[in-house]
Amino acid sequence: MTTPTRRDLMMQVALAGSTALLAGGPALARDGKAAPRKPLPPTQAMWIDGAPPPLNAGQTWGVPWPQGAYPRKQAFRARAADGAAVALQTWPLAYWPDGSLKWTAHAVGAGALGAGLTIEPGKADAGAPGVRVTESPAAVEVSTGPATWRFPRDGSALIASATRGGREVLRNVRLVLQTQDAPEIDTAPVGRKTFESVVDKVAVEQNGPVRAVIRLEGRHKGGDRAWAPFIVRFYAYAGADSLRMMHTFIFDGDAAKDFVCGLGVTADVPMADELYDRHVRFTGQDSGLWAEAVKPLTGLRRDPGAAFRDAQIAGRKVPPADQMAAPVRAGLHLIPAWGDFLLSQPTADGFTIRKRTAPGHAWIHSDGGGRASGVAYVGGASGGAAIGLGNFWRAPPTALEIQGAAGEVARLTAWLWSPDAPVMDTRFYHDGLGMETHAQETEGLNITYEDYEKDWGTPTGIARTTELRLWALDTTPARDAFPAMAQLNDKPPRLMATPERIHAANVLGAWSLPDRSTPQKARIEDRQDQLLNFYLGQIAQRRWYGFWDYGDVMHSYDVDRHVWRYDIGGFAWDNSELSTDLWLWLSYLRGGRADVFRMAEAMTRHTGEVDVYHVGPYRGLGTRHGVQHWGDSSKQPRVSNAIYRRIYYYLTADERVGDLMRDLVDGDEALTRVNIGRKLEDGAWPKGEIRASFGTDWSSLCGAWFTEWERTGDPRWRDRIVAGMNSIAALQKQWFAGSATYDVKTGVFSGAGDKMAVGHLNAAFGAPEIHVEMLALIREPAYDKAWLDYCRWYNAPRAEQIAQFGRPLGANGLRQGHSRLTAYAAWRLGDKALGERAWTEFFGRGVVEDLNLSTATKHFAGSDVLSPIDEAAGVTTNGTAQWGLAAIMNLALVPEALPTSGG
Template identity: 55%
Template sequence: MTSILTIGRRDMLRASLMGSAAALIPSAARAASTMPRSTPVRWIDGEAPTLSLGPTFGVPWPRGAVKPGAPLAVRGDGKPLPSQHWTLATWPDGSLKWSAHALPAGMDQPATLDVAPGRPTAPKAGVMVREQADMVEIVSGATRWRIPRSGAVAIAGAWAGDRKVMGPLTLVASIDDAPENGRRTQLTGRIDRVTVEQKGPVRAVVRIEGIHAGAGRSLLPFTVRLYAYAGGDHLRIVHSFIFDGDPEKDFVSSLGLVAAVPMAGAPHDRHVRLATTQGHLFSEAVRPLTGLRRDPGEAARAAQIAGRAVPMDAMADSVRPLLDRIPTWSDFSLSQLSADGFAIVKRTQAGHAWVDATAGTRALGLGYVGSPMGGVALAARYFWQRHPTQIDISDAASDEARLALWLWSPDARPMDMRPYRGVLGMEGYDAQNEGLAITYEDYEPGWDSATGTARTSELTLWACAATPGADRLAAMAQANAVPPQLMVEPQRIHAANVFGPWALPDRSTPMKARIEDQITNLAAFYEAEVDRRRWYGFWNHGDVMHTYDADRHQWRYDIGGFAWDNSELSPDLWLWLSVLRTGDAGLFRFAEAMTRHTGEVDVYHLGRFKGLGTRHGVQHWSDSSKQPRISNAIYRRIYYYLTGDERVGDLMRDLLLSDQTLAHVEIGRKVPGAERKTLPDGVIEMTFGTTWCAVASSWLAEWERTGERKWRDRLLAGMTSIGGLQYGWLTGTAPFDLSTGRFLGKGDSISVSHLNAVFGALELNAELLDLLDVPAYRTAWLDYCRWFNAPRAQWEAKFPFPYRGRNLREGHSRLTAYLAHETRDPAMARRAWEEFFSGEAGLGLSHGDPRVTLQGPQILGPTVEWPHVSTNAAAQWGLAAIENLALIPDALPAQG
């Protein structure tokens, strides 16, 4: 367990809500915390895995507790473990805020772990990286990998000891010029740059950048990271690509990786393995010896089934001279074209018929081909969830087989990235606003483009010294499909005071228990809806729908802005705060899949919209509202610090200049009746919550990660200039100087939007005000929290501007709660809970579990419904419930 941390005066003030408002103590006055004696870390699934492919996890540290560069060690079951650590983030005083830790791969993982001060233990056989002018070599134990710095090969080969078990691995794709029966152009990944990011001893990371090329074209740029862990004979592969084609002309018809595998030995000693469901394999030899009319003998059959070389001297005399009469099966294919069905076929060679082998539902996505002299396994995570996928093994009877894993199956229909709809007469803004009024879709011709969206896939590649046994292969497939994950205990994360207002679950009173039950049930409902509603597919997996259609008993997948959610009103934050509180494995992976989706598919990574995300719609890119509120780094930040994931780190860094994109993408261009201001070059109109806070979240992350003062200064420029406006945050929007990061003008008018604080503004401001001492900004934010949900009479007595109706009162109760907490105002605390329990423009607190199960011919199948649910309401209710319980728990009446 952790030691008791030193509590500063500010923390004591925050411990209760009593009396009237008192002067607030700036963050700089907080006492530094002491170093926790040890930090408990747990497997999120509750027990040590059968096989770990090399875990990496983040550890938060209280401000001032750990000096930068201090050695940290990991122990497992009370004994030192080999480990490697590095800094992810620092506090403003330079002390360590987040560290990342990597452990070796292997079967024997400890059940309990902790991190404590001390020099880390080195592995007996660490990972080494050797850099040469034309090549990078990674050595892990007896396994070697060679990565060329340029050319058409991503990995030149792999060796198990002195034997080469894998030849070249290439990145491949194809483009058709029509969605059906088009001409196909084959593309191969061209390597442009290779960077060594880590060199070991426990973990090495190599980053490969390039683009697919062929037939005079270059498109689909990619970034691929290779991770090697001590104790492993594998590479973890994180494969990211950007769709940069023309949706009307370029139809991606395949995308994948292909490895050459040297084959040795007789055909009956060559083996194919395909992982089907958990713990099960399709296991066959290129030349089968079982089931023959003549029995080769038990020893021969047993050896082949086990994947070992068949002892020829034990083979029956009636079979040995007839082996060449047995057909060899050279090609195998497993295709997963939907979330609910895969099929395996095989053939003897090209030019002959495919034979159906078997079929099933959801394959884990691992393929292996090899012989007693070695082989290669390749697996993709989310194999069935990201359909259409495929594994092909070809030429297994020849001297060199090919193992291909397709992230997009060449046997499926090509990707169709065209808009789903026509213009319908909506060339002008007036007509587009009419469309918004009826379908909730903000349509605009040419703005519903998929060009610039991206997708990241996770894979594992093994270089095997021999054909692994069935148990080992099944464990490999499972470890890739559901990677074992370590996470610091929630109590310890909370003690570090990171990620704003949240607290551990508390069921100490009937009303707290009732709220906690709904927090749990609501997250569980959405997690289960993914499978019930089949929210799967290459571009869709990880997102949820926006609004439910109770008449059709399904989500409004085909109704404009009511379809895919695209992070609208912060479901990402709600889920990650739920993970922080509980460490729940299902929620962790649900939120992880959402982070993988929303940071890639819903955001533009190149082109005119680079750095912006797309508002909710039927397609993830179909809405014309391109805004930072969706690309928001605050939605990625928790996952980054819990895992140290480099790809998500890239995505946050890519947003640092996203405000500059708004110089030519005017967010408010269609607002009817809005005054169109003429602004100087380099100055744009910017809202505080939906835009500035979203971009500022990337500046905060970069400041934490690098310590570079320019990002702190960018934050301070925005904060001080908002604080200098007459009405502060209530101004809502003001001209913003893109070069200085300052808001301009007097701010002598008020514009209160129900959207300004529901895209992470409170969560970001809670952290900013804890890190930066800007009194005027603090006052401006607390004023906003005071007046957003204020009663009409109080507003009209205070301001010379008319009171306009508010929305999302329930969700905004957490602003009132934050004010009550910061000012120690019991009356505000009572008001916050009244706002929360009103359920106004929200989900409301149910009596018991509101979920109902429906049956009957009017629905597709057995259906579970949550009455009146929408993701807007769910996310905002979840955030308000979690944060109100953290901020003003003692003000909650025991019975409501």
Template identity: 55%
Template sequence: MSSQFISRRHMLQSAAAFGAVAFAAGNAMSASAATGQVSGKGKPVSATPLSWMDKVAPNRFDGTTMGVPWPRGTVKAAQALKLTGADGQEVASQSWPLAYWPDGSLKWSAHAVAGSEGLTGASVVMGKPKVPANAVRVTQTPALITIKSGDLTWQVPTSGEALIASATKAGRTTLRDMKLVARSQDQADLEATGSVTQSQFTSKVTKVTVEQTGPVRAVLKVEGTHSGQAGGGGGRDWLPFSVRLYFYAGTQSVRIVHSFIFDGDPFKDFIRGLGVTAKVAMSDETYNRHIRLSGEGVGVWGEAVKPLTGLRRQAGKKAQAAQIAGEAVRIDDIAKPVQDGLKWIPEWGDFSLSQLTPDGFTLKKRTEKGHAWIDSNAGSRTKGLGYVGGAAGGVALGFKDFWQRSPTAIDIRNAHTDLAEITAWLWSPDAPAMDVRPYRSAGEMDTHPEEIEGLNITYEDYEKGWDTAHGVARTSELNLWVLPTTPSHEVFSGMAERVANPPRLMVSPERIHAAGVFGDWDVVNATTPARKILEDRLTYQIDYYMQQVEAHRWYGFWTYGDVMHTYDADRHMWRYDIGGYAWDNSELSTDLWIWYTYLRTGRADVFKFGEAMTRQTGEVDVYHLGRFKGFGTRHGVQPWSDSSKQPRVSNAAYRRIYYFLTADERVGDLMRDLNESDFSLKNVDISRKLPPSAERATPEGVVNSSFGTSWGSFISAWLTEWERTGDTKWRDRIINGMVTIGGLKRRWFASSAPYDLKTGKFLGEGDYIAISHLNGVFGVVEMSSELLSLIDEPLYRKAWLEYCRYYNAPNDELQTLLGTVPRGRNLRDSHSRLTAYAAYHENDKVLAMRAWSEFFGNEGRESDGGLGRRTTRIDGVATLRPLDEDNSLSTNGTAQWGLAAIQNMALIGDSLDEAATLAGVVK
């Protein structure tokens, strides 16, 4: 296919998205996906609208950050960008580059918006951004970093226990000593010995990095470990952490992104509590001190430390109404009998909001330590926000996905004293200790033949010592407010909603698509009969999986965000307890299916689904230290239980869409950590359980690597790093692999080859043939499409187009090409997108029709009479609770069918209706 054809196609898409913006004729994208050539003649974009992702403007937001893509050659790297509101007025903002095109022009920019009220929408335009009236300012000394915005001052020490030493509001120090806490015990429970030994740990800061200094947003990265030196942990340092603190102008809060790595012994180290805690100065009378805890929905539980309502003697309507509202009560407004009897009213110092399951929370309180807890109330699900303070000020603390990540808790202690304490428990100490031991019994599979037998029965690849949680991580998002007074119930409820569902400004699908990012996809288009059938089915599939999260309670600290792999229709359950059929762990690119669905639709619920998965699969399913560092774990009963450790799971392709949409620094760290993950092939022989062969023997510094599941995963990290930094080292490493694959005799049909870790080149003649259906289903299709639009490498282009044309080719064509018809060409409908790619780039209508015939094939997946399948209601005694079941769906098939449908419609959608009619899909 000619470069002129592709440019014209993208030009029309771009013009539709940008409206009045004019691009150079025949050069809308400033690039040709067919040749990789860059003309650099694109004209600047005039404006990029942003809208609230939930479609409703929030009454208030505490600052937000988003990414914006730009067509190649349209925006210079140093171009200043600003935001304007829907009324045309400038909005206080801060911008910085996220990624660059190969010609040096800006590819992605990030924009931080100051917290405010009443912002209904915004646009990104050229120009110097507005500085907020109360800009964020950062000053540093070797021992202390100070962040100021308006009348609020935060002090962050560079060492010690505290992550935030103090926060002062209008000259009053309200918060002190915000730090991390952990509790552990040496046994999971009392079953073994009848007693357990517990230890306590607090944060020990070893490094603080100032990443941004304002004026709208300041960012600090705090790193360290949890230390037992001060808390009875025997001087031990463990559970390394990184915590980012985000300070936005126009807000009274700090956003906290908390990440830790489990580096303990799963058989000895059982976490009993993991949290963030801070002390709160309390100077008001105890009847003017208040507690707020989020309830169900918009509900709020609010009480005073010393309540004035419900007494035998009335305190007076004015005093009672003021206390209920959280306002200061004057002593003179309290009825004389109650004034005289204040000392007899109990002071309640401790409060607890505990969510031990996703379906239930409890509220309780007590006067002080050493006395009984009194049950107050209970409910199903709460957003997880607490407040303690009074008329002189207070602190609110909560965290996202509170009930979804249960067991969790918000605790308040000593509210009746001069220094209260508020703690957000990411793992509640009220729950049983965290147990990350392997689930399998010892001695089940002691030999390699037994491991293979077990794999053939349960589909989980077990190997002793490889089913370890040592090295996995978890990231949580918290918000902490320093407030001048007690918030009303309405204000507090709004804060809780912002914790649970942070408001986000986002770019539209049309605008993202017009920028030419993320390869082959298009926005939702149901304008023809066949397109409507496919679009309806895509909607059905994503809706079904989001519903399954709730139907089967796919929640929990270590699992929220993942989905299950395969269904068991006999039990009306997903196979949660059957080996490799349980947690999916990104198998066959589930993450990509969700993210491309979001790109096409802009649906907020799909974004949140994908966000939870990105947090899960990038943290829990991947090792961040130890011998498996940089690799992830194949699907299993526990996120870490399968012994197959592979880069196809840690794949940066699954994180980068979220990163560029949000500019999330933690995900940026995770991808950067993968830049040298190919060296982990020295520690993990992925093919170690296959029969030994002479071809597998390699010299020092050389390992065996597959083209798709391994190298295809490595290149996603290298591409992202090249885009982010412009460092051509990573581009050259990609090119080394592309050139050497293209130079092999059998090219992509060799499937794998010896790989030189130093250079990134594949070695040998590659004169053998080995096809694996897995080589093309872990992101390499998407990455190759992007790479070939950025890098003009003819050898690789030829090799990739050959593989795309012939993978699904009739046997006689494959026989002519290879001299044989090898086995292994499974997932024919999924690989139809390879055929479509070749058809598009070679302008071959016959090949396009073949691609659709493969897609509408008869492998028993969606296209085999399944486009109209719907759920069946299962209720009564057959199942735990009523549910809607579609036992024809599996996650592998759903993800790959969805990706194929999306890419095929983008590449060869003009022949869809004709092909669908021939296949009988459209009558």
């Protein structure tokens, strides 16, 4: 069988209607059977940071496979670089339509792995004893080898106990939530309440042999009130002495009454050692460590002896007390015992450490620094526990606290929101400014770009997911072990399939590997890197950090103030506007850069949680860009969009993101509760009738349905997409109608669709990218032609539009971003002239969102700015995302049409 040419593809469009090509080569030939495949490169998993980490506590990652390569029950094994077998756990993530594996997830246990692994078909090696899961009516018990963890099925404790060698070193791990009924700045009396976790559900999602996953759900309860739902997953890996913890907090309270003043994870640590053999550790910045004893033996007026001092400093058990210098031994009771310790990180730029002997006595300042890496330990020679809070300095106000270390039980807490910080105030930021009608709200939109509507800017229903880690330890770790623990917490190592290997599987749409073989290609690649580096730098320079903010970037820039427009309506936080998330993920796929991965990961965590409603009337919808992530009154599927989450899910097999996408399969039901077009002239639709756009609404929902079809093989999700496709194709103006009446029960559009309504945003939220994948696997000839027509004509010269439709299509905004639609049509039709037109559109100028290859960056310092910054006055995040996505798709589809110079 020969590979089809573009002329063949053009004939297929005319005769059969659909082709199925993906980036990197044909997936289906004319007869629908699998085309010949090139041999796959080795299926390797490599460290994204380029070198093995100092500490590996277990790894999970995803691997794609070409269609038809392996059946759904194929087994796999892993080999280290030296050929040694490595115990491997494998499970499917997604399937091709023929039932063959499309994505698999793989897990390996803790311990050194060298430079990477190679995955190949074959029976997995059993390896050393792995994770053991034991279930009973009362609890789930998980043993990783070094430690055993017990998860009760009800009560307040998420973890009842953790043992090492039969000795309990950690117990009663629970969640704590503290609130005030008014901000402290108000003059009214403030009432405080404390809520603790109550577990409702415990489920074993995986039970080994390499990896076990325990999922818990519940609420925070205090008195007769239970609120603030939580979802917590614990990940146990064979050989690990720690658990990875994913903590999701959902705010379902009242922003005007529920002011969170503390949110944390706390645990009890039994303390059995002598006070001078009890140790406290905080990791600082980089490899720094704060290390002290509860009762210090150093610095005293009388010397206990070098052996005692050296052992205490190292964290070892000191020699027997009868060997201690007599004056010190006699005066031990007069040395204060320090029971409470607090490392507080109120901002991204500084932390302090203080301690006190006990409540009721003064705190004593100890030390401080810049950006703490977020690990705290308390324990002694007979055992102890540590907790790590991920993104500790990036998501302030955070804190690590140890209480009662001089007593029988210490309390170890990681504060996601520190009690010593100002309260979490989520109220809307202004009083409405007199806007009471839709006409007044539209007037406000025209001045500040904010879509305001009274009571719609609510945080009720948003969430935040945070990664933590718990260690159960049989002794105080050596000082040089803590930097490795800090790195594991602050910059978790990642095994990942290589870009070349992912690309060879023909998955995730139209993208290519970087190519600098011509001057113009090199300029585009250089510009991509420049933009990525610019935004990475802006995060640091502009301090885009904080519990609710970390992971997002700003929308537009104010050149007069030399700041991003953080306080100007819809120009502030980006909230996925014009597919920034997708640009970052495709950029990572192409280059495999660790810094880009972590930026994209943080954005996925943020935009999928904070910018989306998970409970309440807006459930399933996301919030348009604004000063507050939840503040804008425009709630739409274009933000909750599964298209922005799925690449991360397939690369990492992350269960929480998998949940977020699955929650969206009925996302169109939200359109019955929220009339997105209510403020438009044609927004007053008949009761019970829903109007949905083909791009921002339906295509976003297609991302969830397509992903669920891949993940499960359930044909009803494919049928859901087909119902929409065929009904759009049946409309008189098809995609050019822009939107139509939509039936949530059937997924069918209806009406004449005889009016042209071409909007520049309809294909700006992942529609081109998901269509590349959908049309490769779902062959509906009429719809295929309808989409190709839209791709071909949207950016067509005005005269050609008039000749085709009798009128121009409109302003044709975002022409540069839409050049990728032209490129897709050119590729599908084998039309060289159309390919050349795509690049002309890409390099053209027309609206403010377009970028070129030469936007300059200027450095400002001194009195012009608060702190030194780099400014790119011509850059907007809208323009960056659309430029980047167009460059990626155009290079993948029509590289031969790219001019050799110019631009």
